[in-house]
Amino acid sequence: GENVEQxxxxxxxxxxxxxxxKCTYSDSASNYFPWYKQELGKRPQLIIDIRSNVGEKKDQxxxxxxxxxxxxxxxxxxxTQPEDSAVYFxxxxxxxxxxxxxxxxxxxxxxx
Amino acid sequence: xxxxxQSPTHxxxxxxxxxxxRCSPISGHKSVSWxxxxxxxxxxxxxxxxxxxxxxxxxFPDRFSAxxxxxxxxxxxxxxxxxxxxxxxxxxxxxxxxxxxxxxxxPGTRLTVT
Numbered sequence: 001g002e003n004v005e006q007x008x009x010x011x012x013x014x015x016x017x018x019x020x021x022k023c024t025y026s027d028s029a030s031n032y033f034p035w036y037k038q039e040l041g042k043r044p045q046l047i048i049d050i051r052s053n054v055g056e057k058k059d060q061x062x063x064x065x066x067x068x069x070x071x072x073x074x075x076x077x078x079x080t081q082p083e084d085s086a087v088y089f090x091x092x093x094x095x096x097x098x099x100x101x102x103x104x105x106x107x108x109x110x111x112x
Numbered sequence: 113x114x115x116x117x118q119s120p121t122h123x124x125x126x127x128x129x130x131x132x133x134r135c136s137p138i139s140g141h142k143s144v145s146w147x148x149x150x151x152x153x154x155x156x157x158x159x160x161x162x163x164x165x166x167x168x169x170x171x172f173p174d175r176f177s178a179x180x181x182x183x184x185x186x187x188x189x190x191x192x193x194x195x196x197x198x199x200x201x202x203x204x205x206x207x208x209x210x211x212x213x214x215x216x217x218x219p220g221t222r223l224t225v226t
Contacts, residue, residue, distance in 0.1 A: 004154075006154075032213045034213075034214070034215070036217075042219070043116075043202065043217040043218060043219045043220060044155065044202070044217045045217070046214060046215070046216060046217075049213075049214065089154050089155070091154075093213065095210075095213065097168065098143065098145065098160055098167070098168070098206060098208055098213060098215065099145070099157045099160060099168050099170070100145075100147075100155070100157065100204075100215060101157070102154030102155050102156070103154055104153060104154050105152075105153070105154050
């Protein structure tokens with residue numbers, strides 16, 4: 001089955017700096033890559049996703065890049081704010097197989 | 113998405129007991145998936161149901177079962193509870209279509225087995 005690895009496990013950044021989280025996947029058939037943000041005690045919230053036919057997608061301060069050849073994708077958060085502090089999960093799935101395989105998560109702390 | 117609801121919010125059970133967790137998807141969504149999230153880890157896929165039929169099953173023992181009802185709500189059942197079943201159980205709702213893959217999570221049910 002699909003194996004998703006996520007790095008780093010923890011990330012501490014100064015407010016205003018950028019944060020980058022990287023994930024790799026094993027199954028070349030995977031074609032959908034969402035990112036979820038989970039605040040303490042709350043549900044995972046879909047923040048951005050990318051399909052395999054796109055190399056980059058941006059939504060305000062958040063961007064995701066995908067390298068299909070290398071089988072890795074990354075989340076970039078610019079101008080970080082304290083409210084960006086949370087656990088971020090990457091995931092992968094095949095288009096018509098909606099099972100999401102998740103990474104282990106990255107705890108992001110934005111220092112004021 | 114805020115439209116996915118789950119009940120109960122918290123549950124405490126004893127080893128060997130049985131538990132039923134419930135999920136209502138976003139209106140118009142026909143698929144429900146269940147995930148188990150152990151503290152400090154990413155969610156692990158348990159089941160997916162679409163149009164009341166099981167479409168996928170993760171690597172979980174037969175003690176775990178689920179079903180989907182005509183109104184697309186779903187139940188997850190766990191028999192013979194073990195301490196290791198303590199986790200946050202998440203339900204995710206999706207349409208889905210050939211081009212729409214997004215899954216939206218409910219708030220989860222926190223299960224503690226003592």
